[in-house]
Amino acid sequence: MTEFKQFNQRHAKAYQQQRNLIKQVLAGKSCCCEHCQQPLFVVLPGQPQAAGIYCAKGCTAIELEMATSSS
Template sequence: MNIDLKQFANLQKASKDSFFEQKKLLKQVMLGKTVLCSQCQQALTLYTPEQGELTGIRCAKGCTDIALDFA
């Protein structure tokens, strides 16, 4: 299967944009700002190791669920 360079460039750009959007979202939540889930519009919450085994950022419904490793 061959992919042309334009398709590959578009895929790279979409991946890069997605990475930076997630990075921005993580920063905002970790700074204590209210960030809403793009699906259900509920506030995202940061879960740290002190709060249990499942660490990360998620909404109450689970639409957004970003797992994080804390070192």
């Protein structure tokens, strides 16, 4: 039972870290990939690549579901 609890705690911590990273990047703050230290960039819907947050080398690839607003 404790292994399952530890797994859930690690998963929750990783989710919170990723959520905070997404918030920072979408707020315009400069963030780097934790693996290659390349800057992260946002790809918006309508571009050739899937919408999300990526680094140049591809070790960070967070695909996001984004809706486009039609006015």
